[in-house]
Amino acid sequence: MELSSREYAVGAADDFMLQIGRVVNAGEVELAIFRTSDGAFYAVENHSPHPKGGPLAEGIVSGYYLYDPLHDWKIDLRTGEVQAPDRGQATVHPVTVDGGVVKVSLPEAVARL
Amino acid sequence: MTAEREKLVLIGNGMAGVGTIEQILKLGGAYDITVFGSEPHPNYNRIMLSYVLEGSKTIEDIILNDHQWYEDNHITLHTGTTVIRIDENNRQVVTDTGLSVHYDKAIIATGSNSFILPVPGSTKEGVVGFRDIADCDAMLAAAKQYRTAAVIGGGLLGLEAAKGLVNLGMDVTVVHLLEDLMERQLDRTASSMLQAELARQGVKFAMGKQTAELTGEERVTGLRFSDGSELPAEFVVMAVGIKPNVQLAKDSGITVNRGIVVNDYLQTSMADVYSVGECTEHRGTCYGLVAPLFEQGMVLAKHLSGVPTPGYEGSVVATKLKISGVDVFSAGEFTETAEHTVISAKDEWKRTYKKILLKNNIIVGAVLFGDVTESASLQKLVKQATEMTDEIYGEVMGTGCCGGGGAKKGLSVEAMADEEIVCGCNGVTKKAIVDAVTENGFTTVDEIKACTGATRSCGGCKPVVEQILQFVLGDSFQQSAKQGICSCTPLSRDEIVAEITAKGLRTTKEVMHVLDWKQPEGCSKCRPAVNYYLGIIYPETHEDEKESRFVNERMSANIQKDGTYTVVPRMYGGVTTPEDLKRIADVSLKYDVKVVKVTGGQRLDLIGVKKEDVPKVWEELDMPSGYAYAKSLRTVKTCVGSQFCRFGTQDSMEMGAQLERKYERLDMPAKFKMAVNGCPRNCAESCTKDIGIVGNDGGWEVFIGGNGGIKPRIADAFCKVRTDEELVEVCSAVMQYYRETGNYLERTSEWVERMGLEHIQSVILGSDDNRKELAARIDFALAQVSDPWKKMLDDNSTRTALFEQTRV
Ligand SMILES: Cc1cc2nc3c(=O)[nH]c(=O)nc-3n(C[C@H](O)[C@H](O)[C@H](O)COP(=O)(O)OP(=O)(O)OC[C@H]3O[C@@H](n4cnc5c(N)ncnc54)[C@H](O)[C@@H]3O)c2cc1C
Ligand code: SF4
Ligand code: FES
Numbered sequence: 001m002e003l004s005s006r007e008y009a010v011g012a013a014d015d016f017m018l019q020i021g022r023v024v025n026a027g028e029v030e031l032a033i034f035r036t037s038d039g040a041f042y043a044v045e046n047h048s049p050h051p052k053g054g055p056l057a058e059g060i061v062s063g064y065y066l067y068d069p070l071h072d073w074k075i076d077l078r079t080g081e082v083q084a085p086d087r088g089q090a091t092v093h094p095v096t097v098d099g100g101v102v103k104v105s106l107p108e109a110v111a112r113l
Numbered sequence: 114m115t116a117e118r119e120k121l122v123l124i125g126n127g128m129a130g131v132g133t134i135e136q137i138l139k140l141g142g143a144y145d146i147t148v149f150g151s152e153p154h155p156n157y158n159r160i161m162l163s164y165v166l167e168g169s170k171t172i173e174d175i176i177l178n179d180h181q182w183y184e185d186n187h188i189t190l191h192t193g194t195t196v197i198r199i200d201e202n203n204r205q206v207v208t209d210t211g212l213s214v215h216y217d218k219a220i221i222a223t224g225s226n227s228f229i230l231p232v233p234g235s236t237k238e239g240v241v242g243f244r245d246i247a248d249c250d251a252m253l254a255a256a257k258q259y260r261t262a263a264v265i266g267g268g269l270l271g272l273e274a275a276k277g278l279v280n281l282g283m284d285v286t287v288v289h290l291l292e293d294l295m296e297r298q299l300d301r302t303a304s305s306m307l308q309a310e311l312a313r314q315g316v317k318f319a320m321g322k323q324t325a326e327l328t329g330e331e332r333v334t335g336l337r338f339s340d341g342s343e344l345p346a347e348f349v350v351m352a353v354g355i356k357p358n359v360q361l362a363k364d365s366g367i368t369v370n371r372g373i374v375v376n377d378y379l380q381t382s383m384a385d386v387y388s389v390g391e392c393t394e395h396r397g398t399c400y401g402l403v404a405p406l407f408e409q410g411m412v413l414a415k416h417l418s419g420v421p422t423p424g425y426e427g428s429v430v431a432t433k434l435k436i437s438g439v440d441v442f443s444a445g446e447f448t449e450t451a452e453h454t455v456i457s458a459k460d461e462w463k464r465t466y467k468k469i470l471l472k473n474n475i476i477v478g479a480v481l482f483g484d485v486t487e488s489a490s491l492q493k494l495v496k497q498a499t500e501m502t503d504e505i506y507g508e509v510m511g512t513g514c515c516g517g518g519g520a521k522k523g524l525s526v527e528a529m530a531d532e533e534i535v536c537g538c539n540g541v542t543k544k545a546i547v548d549a550v551t552e553n554g555f556t557t558v559d560e561i562k563a564c565t566g567a568t569r570s571c572g573g574c575k576p577v578v579e580q581i582l583q584f585v586l587g588d589s590f591q592q593s594a595k596q597g598i599c600s601c602t603p604l605s606r607d608e609i610v611a612e613i614t615a616k617g618l619r620t621t622k623e624v625m626h627v628l629d630w631k632q633p634e635g636c637s638k639c640r641p642a643v644n645y646y647l648g649i650i651y652p653e654t655h656e657d658e659k660e661s662r663f664v665n666e667r668m669s670a671n672i673q674k675d676g677t678y679t680v681v682p683r684m685y686g687g688v689t690t691p692e693d694l695k696r697i698a699d700v701s702l703k704y705d706v707k708v709v710k711v712t713g714g715q716r717l718d719l720i721g722v723k724k725e726d727v728p729k730v731w732e733e734l735d736m737p738s739g740y741a742y743a744k745s746l747r748t749v750k751t752c753v754g755s756q757f758c759r760f761g762t763q764d765s766m767e768m769g770a771q772l773e774r775k776y777e778r779l780d781m782p783a784k785f786k787m788a789v790n791g792c793p794r795n796c797a798e799s800c801t802k803d804i805g806i807v808g809n810d811g812g813w814e815v816f817i818g819g820n821g822g823i824k825p826r827i828a829d830a831f832c833k834v835r836t837d838e839e840l841v842e843v844c845s846a847v848m849q850y851y852r853e854t855g856n857y858l859e860r861t862s863e864w865v866e867r868m869g870l871e872h873i874q875s876v877i878l879g880s881d882d883n884r885k886e887l888a889a890r891i892d893f894a895l896a897q898v899s900d901p902w903k904k905m906l907d908d909n910s911t912r913t914a915l916f917e918q919t920r921v
Contacts, residue, residue, distance in 0.1 A: 008921045017914045019634075019660035020667075023724070025920040037622075037634060051169050055676040058664035060637045067637035069664040069672060074636070085563040087174045 004108045009101050016041070016102070021057035021066075029106055031093070032057035034077055036064060041095040042077040043104040049073070049080075049088035056090065118145045121417070122206050122216040124196045124361065126150025128159055129390025129406035130222030131178060132540050136414030138186055144417075147189040147214055149196050149206070154246055155179055160403060160538055160570045162249045163435050166277030172246055199365040201383055218417060221362055221373060221381070221388040225355035225401070230265065234327030240349045243274045255348040256281035263287075263336055263346035265324055267294040269434060271352035272311065276436045278350070279315045286317040286344060288324060288336065298432045298443040302459060303466050303482040310439050310464070319344060357392045357399050372399040377424025379413045389413050395427060402430050403570075404537025411532070411540070429496045431537075433485070433573040442488040442573070445478030445495040446470050453477075458510065469509065474501050489576035493529075526580045535577050538570035546578060550585045554603065558582065598857070599638035601630045606856045610646050619654075621647065621661055637663070642857035645744070648780050649852055652894040659911075665742030668915060669901040670727050673720065677707075680719045680730050681739035683777065686751045686769030686789070687715030693736065700733045712741075713821075714748030714786060725918050731902040738902045740777065744858070746785045749773040750798070754791030754808070761791030763808025768837065769797075772844065778898040779891070781848070782855030782864075800827045803861040804844055809833075813840045817847055817873070818865030826862040829870050832878055845888035846877045852891070 008026040016022055016035040023046055024031045032046040032055070044066070048054045054070040061067075065083070066075045074083040075090050082088035096103050121137075121144035123130045134146060150156075156178040164170040183190040191212070198207045199221075205213045227242025229235050239259075241251045255262070256278060264275040267289030278285045287294075293304040294311075308318060323339040327349060335345040357372035368374045368382035372394030379387045379395075389409045391401055400406065405428035415422035431444035449455050449470060457468040465483030469476060469491070476499050479491040487509050494505065529535075531544035549555055549564045558578055562568045568575045597603045602625075604612070609628065618624045621643045625635050635643065644661040665671050670678040682697065697717060701709055707721030716739055722730050731738070740747060749772050752758065754765030769789040788799040789806045793814075799805020801821035805828045807814045812835040819828030831847070834840050850873065855864050865873065877884050905912050 010921055011919060015914065017660070017911070020914060022914055023918045025918060052674065054674060055672075058668065058672060060640060060663070061660065062632060062634035062636055062640065065632075065636075070674065072637055085559045085569075087170070 005105045006108055007096075007103045007105045009103050010043075011102055013041075013097055013100050013102055019061040021059065021061070023055075023057045024104075026104060026106060031104060033095070033102065033104070034061055034066065036061060036077070041097060041102055043093045043095045044075070044077065044080060045091040045093070047090075049075070049082055049090045050086075118143050119217040120145045120147070120215055122146075122214055122219045123148045123222060124199075124206060124219065125222035125224055125390070125392070126152065126156055126190070126192065127222060127224045127390065128156070128177075128403055129224070129410055130220060131156040132407050133220060133222070133389055133410035133414050134188070135178075136411055136540070137418055140414055140418035140420055142414065142418035144218070146187070147191070147216075148183070149191045149194050149208060151193070151195040152245060152247075153193045155183065155190065155192065157246070158538070158570055159245070160435075162243070162246070163273040163277060165246075165249050166252055166274065167280050167437075168277075172249075196361055197364065198361065199367075199383065199386060201365070201386075204385075217385065219386045220413070221367075221386065221392060222390040223358040223361060223392045225357050225391040227351060228354040228356045229351050230324060230353055232324055232326055234329065234333065235351070237327055237329055238332040239329075239347060240327060240333050240351065243270050243350055243352050244355070252278060252348075252350065253281065256283050259347035260284055261286075261346050262348040262350065263319075263344055264350045264352055265336075266352035266354070267291075267318075267320075268297065268352065268354070269295060269432060271350070272307075272316075273435055274350045274352055275316050276311070276314065278348075283348070284317070285315075286319050286346070287311075288319045288322050288338075288344065290321070290323055292321050295432075295434070295441070295443075298447065298480075299441065299482075300447050300449070300468060300480055302457075303441065303443070303468070303480050306464060306466055306482050307434075307439065307441055311436070314436075314438065355391065355401055357394070359392055362388070362392070370394050370397075377412075377426065378416050379409055379425065387413055387417075395425065398427060400428065400430065402432065402537070404428060404534065405430060407534055407537060407540035411534070429492070431488070431492045431495075431573070433488070433571050435571050440481070440483055440485040442481040442485040442491075443479065444488075444492045445476075446472075447478045447480050456506070456510065467510070469501075471501055475499070476501055476505075486576065488573065489580065493577075526577070526584045535581065536565075536567035536569075536574040538574070539566040541565045541567040541574075543581060546581050547585055550582060556582070556586065560600070598642055599636055601625070601632045601635050601639050602628060604628060606642075606646070609643065610650070613646060613650055619647070619651070621658060635661075641666075645780060645782065645857050649894075652890075652897055666744070668724075668727065669738055669742065669905065670722070671742045675721075677721045677723055678727050679741065680722050680727060680734070681712070681716060681741035682719075682734050682736035683739045683773075684716040685773045686749055686766050686771075688751075688766055688770060689716075696734060696736075700730055703733070704730050712748075715750050716741075716748060725916055728906060728912050728916050732906055737777070737900050743780075744783050744785075745779050745781045746773065746776045746787070748786055750786070750788040750802070752790050752794075752796035754789075758791055760794055761808070762810050763791050763813065765789040765791040765797065765806075765808060768806070768808075768840070772841070775841070775895070776844075776848065776891075778900065779848075779852075779895055781852055783858050783860045785848070785861070787844075801825065802828065804828075804847060806840065806844075811835060813837075815840070815843055815847075818861045818870070820860055820862035822860070824860075824862060829865060831870075831874065842884060842888050843877065845891045846884045847873070849887040849891035849894075850876060852894075 010024040018035055018037055021032045021034050030046040031043045034042045046055050046057050048056050048068050050071040058069040059066045064077050066077050073086045080090035080092040093104050126148050158175045158177050161175040195209045196206050197209050207213050227244045241248045262278050262283045262285045264271045265288045267287050275285045275287045294308050324336050325339045326337045327333050328335045333349050337343050359369045359373055362373045363369050373388040373392050374394050375388050381388050390406045408428050409425050412425040429445055434441045454471040459466045468480040470478040476494045529543050533543050535543050545565050549561050567578050624643050640661040644658045647655045659667050670680050704726045706719045710718040712718055749769040751765045751769030755761035785803045787804045788797040788802040790797045791808045801819045805816040814833045815831045816828035817831045820826045
């Protein structure tokens with residue numbers, strides 16, 4: 001199967017506060033976008049990998065890690081991997097910043113779901 | 114050049130075999146190791162297949178040792194390879210892929226196979242056992258395609274399979290030959306309670322039914338029982354038992370009974386060939402649970418590593434069912450005979466059951482249902498064949514005093530041998546846990562879990578792990594296990610506060626950088642705490658860090674599990690007006706609030722507001738925030754008081770409202786609640802509040818440190834005052850002293866116990882100057898606060914960043 005991806009401009013870099021997540025709906029996907037203290041951007045699907053789910057955007061950000069606001073799971077923003085002792089995987093998508101515009105690229109299949 | 118190492122070959126890449134290898138590596142046994150496994154996967158935790166089925170874990174999650182582990186330890190692994198013979202003369206194992214590998218020592222750990230009933234139709238499509246990843250995959254796939262399933266066998270495995278399939282949306286019937294579920298672990302009473310509970314969770318039962326045939330053409334369509342009745346089923350799981358996998362041993366000429374026969378050092382009848390795990394028969398017993406396998410593996414590992422060890426003497430097995438909401442435990446003997454003395458307690462209302470069996474006054478077995486907190490102690494008592502005494506009776510049957518019980522438990526952990534296995538599932542000894550705690554300064558079960566693996570699987574060992582933790586962290590161990598406010602720092606609250614003041618640190622970032630935090634930006638525990646301490650130290654200048662606030666505080670509303678929010682307007686002293694009620698009703702209707710709820714603190718929760726509507730709801734309510742989310746004053750509960758009540762001697766409503774107005778919005782170490790009563794009848798329940806106030810004829814009486822929450826505590830009488838002014842001054846001083854000395858998240862109930870009531874009394878009541886200074890400091894801090902809702906509405910960019918949801 002051919003997997004193409006599509007880029008979504010989700011806002012100007014300045015719209016994002018450091019270490020405070022923001023929710024953006026791109027196509028059918030709800031994203032939580034984070035800007036870490038070094039200015040880098042990360043996009044995670046706004047759904048906790050915890051069995052009980054819940055949003056991620058409101059978590060506390062520390063370095064490249066996010067603390068799930070409802071369950072306090074520690075999630076690596078770069079890979080989506082849940083840190084020990086918990087296990088799980090959040091879905092992350094690549095982000096680029098282009099002339100002050102933040103862009104997230106989503107696989108077409110996901111974007112069209 | 115190093116000397117040639119002996120060649121050790123492990124046949125069977127399962128829990129017992131690899132567990133043994135892990136121990137050998139730890140003990141420094143010098144072998145060249147080769148492992149053969151029939152399954153295509155590296156070593157995984159078979160127990161957790163039940164969780165994979167239930168959906169809370171994935172296959173990835175249950176891998177115990179990945180390919181990298183084998184590489185790192187220089188172990189040659191052949192997956193998907195079955196050993197078919199051990200050639201004793203040439204000292205070689207021979208595989209189905211044509212390999213022959215030399216061994217100096219060999220271990221057979223081939224486990225068991227699912228026992229498939231020898232009835233017509235049992236080989237039809239859609240019939241599986243429950244043993245390995247392939248079975249689990251088959252069940253997950255079936256659940257996507259079919260609706261009805263039958264699980265044959267009402268034992269541990271069958272019930273876990275059934276619950277898993279129910280969770281996957283199937284209509285599941287458990288078929289059991291006997292009238293009692295888990296009859297090998299439970300007595301009739303526990304078993305019928307279990308059945309009732311599972312029935313409530315959606316599992317159906319066909320009890321006392323013997324399966325005679327599986328019907329259908331290619332694929333199964335149902336079961337026919339010996340009484341002629343039938344049950345339709347598009348999918349069938351056989352979980353009637355396991356049989357030791359002894360084919361290889363038999364074919365190689367090794368003595369086999371039901372399992373591969375071994376002595377106390379796990380030696381088989383063939384020289385240099387050992388056997389551990391479910392395929393093994395020791396003193397006439399084959400085990401089907403992991404704890405005994407690890408005990409065997411430990412003995413074998415020592416034996417093979419040249420470490421002296423007593424032989425294996427058999428195990429007492431204990432069982433725990435891994436189904437959420439169903440707590441069952443059994444250990445040792447459970448069916449009573451004339452020889453037994455039985456102690457039992459059944460509580461049909463709480464749905465709990467407890468039974469202890471004695472033989473000549475020795476504790477030989479126990480069954481628990483519904484409440485398994487005593488499982489760890491009972492398992493030990495059975496294991497050590499303890500004699501029943503009044504003390505033990507009091508402790509386990511719950512009639513002794515609670516203080517004594519706690520102390521006793523610590524002692525039993527202390528008496529435990531270092532080498533005793535605490536976590537049977539993962540083969541973790543007491544010593545490994547104690548070491549993990551003392552060397553790494555761990556203070557939580559989760560940290561121990563991440564490091565040692567204990568409690569990672571069935572969770573049955575958690576109570577003992579907790580007890581060991583408590584025991585190790587007790588006074589005598591305090592120095593070696595120095596514990597900071599979280600795992601980011603070894604510094605305590607007091608040390609952090611002292612450093613902040615001494616070095617003039619101003620932001621959490623600075624604090625963490627200068628004080629050498631392990632994680633440079635802290636974690637969800639220390640960031641909010643440090644932000645709070647900075648606010649206390651610099652009330653005027655500290656800029657509150659939104660990014661260090663827990664979501665509720667950042668949004669000034671309570672997040673609910675579905676991601677919507679609860680908005681709570683202030684109602685001073687629990688009093689409102691018809692106009693305000695009308696506004697609340699209008700806004701609730703307009704924004705489609707799901708539920709309007711009166712809280713325990715006498716105000717209204719507007720539950721289920723969408724995130725992007727939260728600012729609009731505030732704006733239109735135009736009422737101050739109730740701080741229902743905050744670590745600050747929540748409510749001042751009041752009674753009717755002298756304004757209307759025929760008993761009232763003081764105006765409690767007025768005083769409650771006054772206090773709430775005065776102290777609202779101020780940050781505290783934890784949430785803070787007050788109550789004011791008009792007379793000693795105490796209708797507003799001040800005994801469970803952080804500060805409780807009771808009016809009397811000559812003034813007020815003040816109580817502090819009450820709590821009605823997780824750890825209930827009745828407030829202590831603090832002092833009596835005559836005038837309203839004195840009352841406010843005492844409240845101010847208590848609150849400010851708590852703000853300045855409390856640990857973040859420490860409620861006053863804990864604070865009072867830690868500081869001591871007399872100490873607090875002497876600080877606040879002993880010196881007028883002290884009290885006035887504390888009161889002045891809180892007034893200063895109060896002058897800095899403002900309503901967050903108003904502030905947020907005036908700050909466009911923050912409001913957008915926090916609440917608005919963009920669509921692209
Ligand atoms: C779903 C499920 C839930 C369970 N829950 C619990 C629980 O809660 N608590 C508990 O204590 N126990 C539980 N058990 C039992 C526990 O998993 C077993 O007791 C344990 O895994 C047995 O370990 P073992 O090494 O003897 O066998 P296994 O783990 O079965 O390992 C044997 C391995 O040997 C391989 N093998 C067999 N023959 C050959 C050969 N000739 N050549 C090469 N490889 C071969 C097999 O493929 C297998 O991988 C559960 C079991 C299942 C299936
Ligand atoms: S506490 Fe006393 S004054 Fe208040 S309502 Fe009860 S009886 Fe009346
Ligand atoms: S005994 Fe099962 S997880 Fe420890």
